[in-house]
Amino acid sequence: MSAIDTMAGLSDRQRELVGIAARLGREKFAARAFDYDKDAAFPFQNYDDLRAAGFLALCVPRRFGGLDADYATYCLVSAEIGRHCGATALTFNMHSCAALWSGALADDLAMSNGQRDEHERHRALHYRRIVEEGKVYAQPFSEGSAAAAGKAPFGTTARRVDGQWVLNGKKIFASLAGAADYYGILCTEDKPGASMRDTLYLAVPKDAKGLGVVGDWDPLGMRATVSRTLLLKDVSVPEDAALMPPGIYHQAATRWPHMFLTLAPTYMGIAQAAYDFTVKYLRGEIDGLPPVKRRMYPTKQIAVAEMFVKLEQTWALFRRVIGEARVDPPKHARLRCYAAQYTIMENANDLCRLAIRTCGGQAMLRPLPLERLYRDSRCGSLMLPWTAELCLDRLGRETLYDPGESDE
Numbered sequence: 001m002s003a004i005d006t007m008a009g010l011s012d013r014q015r016e017l018v019g020i021a022a023r024l025g026r027e028k029f030a031a032r033a034f035d036y037d038k039d040a041a042f043p044f045q046n047y048d049d050l051r052a053a054g055f056l057a058l059c060v061p062r063r064f065g066g067l068d069a070d071y072a073t074y075c076l077v078s079a080e081i082g083r084h085c086g087a088t089a090l091t092f093n094m095h096s097c098a099a100l101w102s103g104a105l106a107d108d109l110a111m112s113n114g115q116r117d118e119h120e121r122h123r124a125l126h127y128r129r130i131v132e133e134g135k136v137y138a139q140p141f142s143e144g145s146a147a148a149a150g151k152a153p154f155g156t157t158a159r160r161v162d163g164q165w166v167l168n169g170k171k172i173f174a175s176l177a178g179a180a181d182y183y184g185i186l187c188t189e190d191k192p193g194a195s196m197r198d199t200l201y202l203a204v205p206k207d208a209k210g211l212g213v214v215g216d217w218d219p220l221g222m223r224a225t226v227s228r229t230l231l232l233k234d235v236s237v238p239e240d241a242a243l244m245p246p247g248i249y250h251q252a253a254t255r256w257p258h259m260f261l262t263l264a265p266t267y268m269g270i271a272q273a274a275y276d277f278t279v280k281y282l283r284g285e286i287d288g289l290p291p292v293k294r295r296m297y298p299t300k301q302i303a304v305a306e307m308f309v310k311l312e313q314t315w316a317l318f319r320r321v322i323g324e325a326r327v328d329p330p331k332h333a334r335l336r337c338y339a340a341q342y343t344i345m346e347n348a349n350d351l352c353r354l355a356i357r358t359c360g361g362q363a364m365l366r367p368l369p370l371e372r373l374y375r376d377s378r379c380g381s382l383m384l385p386w387t388a389e390l391c392l393d394r395l396g397r398e399t400l401y402d403p404g405e406s407d408e
């Protein structure tokens with residue numbers, strides 16, 4: 001029994017889609033989360049369920065056969081999945097963004113007629129793979145340099161050779177490593193004077209010659225994301241591998257900033273899960289545990305009250321920000337977006353901390369989910385390009401300076 005109605009104010013379509021995610025999460029994902037986390041294994045069964053529900057095509061536009069979820073609807077569905085399995089939600093984000101960014105977001109961006117036609121042809125191919133073949137896309141952009149923070153060109157390069165792109169480089173923390181069918185690689189066109197404007201977004205098939213998955217994966221949290229390292233050595237892909245035409249990713253990153261907030265819904269769901277668990281635990285309603293009630297202690301009541309306040313604050317900002325996402329948002333909306341990312345990532349971890357302190361020692365034993373929520377929640381504010389630090393960095397600068405302003 002949660003006092004928070006996460007469905008309040010949603011459209012009928014949003015309720016329907018979030019309802020499906022809730023059913024999958026409750027009936028399937030939650031029960032499997034412990035083993036996937038323990039083994040740091042990719043949640044293939046969850047993806048089979050998502051595929052069967054048509055959810056792999058959640059963000060594919062309707063005219064290409066998808067469920068046509070818009071940005072806000074995607075975020076709501078993602079939060080609901082995160083409530084039951086954080087790693088499934090986070091990897092589902094990497095997959096869904098391939099369609100969201102090349103679909104609804106790209107439609108808002110400036111392209112020449114030629115680019116638009118080319119993009120239409122290319123994305124039809126990617127969407128067909130997702131809709132008809134149930135293929136899964138990953139989104140490796142991190143390299144361990146300033147590139148993933150959006151401050152330098154990607155070190156991974158792609159050179160045009162005889163109508164092909166030839167890629168070389170390395171990606172770290174590639175969620176879905178070894179599990180995805182295609183890796184949506186962010187890289188820089190290999191040409192003289194190349195800059196961040198020359199970013200390419202190319203889908204590399206898992207069996208491409210020269211692509212390797214290396215390294216161990218034994219992290220603190222989000223273990224089932226299996227975010228290992230990718231090596232690319234002279235990997236050749238055709239031009240239709242492009243998920244966006246040359247130059248359009250950079251335009252998206254500058255004009256559609258909310259595209260980077262899509263990691264946050266996972267952690268919104270984890271925050272809700274920590275609260276859900278605490279209420280059930282204090283009421284003595286956790287399945288498999290003796291029905292011991294702890295709700296009568298005033299200190300517990302105060303702690304839950306604090307959690308409720310923090311959670312409602314987080315939901316309020318989340319709901320507001322996903323509702324105002326758009327191309328070329330006004331300055332106040334862009335700054336609020338950074339504030340939302342910061343708030344969700346930090347509050348998710350703080351709510352898990354409060355949940356453990358409030359419920360006590362028995363509640364953090366495995367296989368109860370609380371200790372996993374706590375570990376998973378710690379990862380949120382590390383996610384580039386908008387780590388908690390970088391959100392503060394951007395907020396500090398952009399509140400005080402308008403674009404182009406300096407003190408010289």
Ligand SMILES: Cc1cc2nc3c(=O)[nH]c(=O)nc-3n(C[C@H](O)[C@H](O)[C@H](O)COP(=O)(O)OP(=O)(O)OC[C@H]3O[C@@H](n4cnc5c(N)ncnc54)[C@H](O)[C@@H]3O)c2cc1C
Nearest residue numbers: 139140141142149151173174175222227379383384387389
């Ligand atoms: C569970 C999990 C899954 C992930 N999945 C993916 C994925 O699928 N795809 C993907 O591309 N990445 C993924 N990442 C990677 C993530 O976004 C980071 O790139 C990764 O955590 C490496 O960060 P780092 O702290 O080592 O980065 P570093 O570059 O070492 O940065 C360290 C810290 O310094 C700060 N910093 C970095 N650059 C600057 C700068 N220029 N100016 C000021 N401060 C800066 C930031 O706050 C950052 O947290 C994942 C990470 C985790 C934890």
